Each structure stands twice: as structure tokens, then as C-alpha cells.
Amino acid sequence: MKLYVKCLMLNADRRLSSCNGGTLEWEQDTVYPNARPGSLCAAGYIHACRMKDVPQWIATHNVIIEVDGPVVEGPDKVGVLNARIVRAAPEVDGLMMLADFAEYVAGLGAAYSVEKVVEWLKGQYPAGFFDGVEA
Numbered sequence: 001m002k003l004y005v006k007c008l009m010l011n012a013d014r015r016l017s018s019c020n021g022g023t024l025e026w027e028q029d030t031v032y033p034n035a036r037p038g039s040l041c042a043a044g045y046i047h048a049c050r051m052k053d054v055p056q057w058i059a060t061h062n063v064i065i066e067v068d069g070p071v072v073e074g075p076d077k078v079g080v081l082n083a084r085i086v087r088a089a090p091e092v093d094g095l096m097m098l099a100d101f102a103e104y105v106a107g108l109g110a111a112y113s114v115e116k117v118v119e120w121l122k123g124q125y126p127a128g129f130f131d132g133v134e135a
Contacts, residue, residue, distance in 0.1 A: 001066050002066070004050070004065055004078060005048065005051070006062070006063050007019065007057045007062050008062070016063070016085075026063070026083070028086075029084060029086075030084060031083075035102045045080070046081070050135055051133045052118065052135060053076050055114055058101060061094050063087060063090075064133060065085055068106075069082055077092050087129060088104070
């Protein structure tokens with residue numbers, strides 16, 4: 001089993017929901033085998049992030065998902081056929097973290113690097129939250 005980051009948001013009903021065009025609602029420990037094979041961005045694929053992808057897809061509720069099955073690698077995300085949430089961090093204030101994220105990245109200017117941003121992000125979550133996530 002592999003671990004990835006899934007970037008989610010709260011929908012109008014205050015439930016974890018896909019963002020960036022997705023409509024799936026997520027609950028911890030529920031398996032989501034709804035995807036259909038096809039191209040990485042085909043409707044139905046569950047998109048997830050390696051650590052290096054998170055700065056591009058960061059959202060208010062970033063969770064860790066466990067994937068069982070094939071993984072389609074893309075340049076800035078992966079596509080999977082099924083997944084389940086194994087770690088969440090409800091104590092993280094997602095909106096404040098996003099505001100701080102924007103300020104941090106802007107302050108980096110020419111010194112920006114994915115590695116710096118990932119290290120900053122890890123510091124916003126409980127120790128060990130991202131342990132085991134694909135690089």
C-alpha cells in the first residue's frame with residue numbers, strides 16, 4: 001500500500017469534498033473504488049499528490065490516503081482507482097494555513113523551491129503527519 005496526500009475542502013454541508021472540479025464527498029476509513037481506468041484526467045480517476053506535488057494543489061483540508069492498486073504517474077499528480085483516508089488533521093486551521101502559505105511563498109521570491117515549501121508545510125501539521133507519503 002502507498003500513501004499520498006489528497007487535497008480536499010469543506011462543502012456547503014461541512015463535509016470533506018473533492019476540489020478542483022471533483023464532487024466526491026470523503027469520510028475517514030471509507031474505501032472509494034469509483035474510478036474508471038483511462039487518461040489521468042479522465043472523469044472518475046481519484047487524483048492525489050506526492051509530497052512534491054502538494055504546493056501546487058494545496059487546499060484547506062489536506063489528508064493522507066492509502067492506495068491499493070495501480071497508480072498512474074503524472075508530472076504534477078497521480079491518479080488512482082481506489083483510496084481511503086487514513087490520516088486527517090482537523091486541528092489544522094486550513095484557511096489560516098492557506099493565508100500563511102501564500103505569505104510564505106511570496107516571501108521566498110527567487111529563493112522559492114518545492115523542497116523549502118514542503119518543509120514549511122510539514123511544520124504546519126502534527127509531527128509525523130506526512131510520514132510515509134510518497135516523495
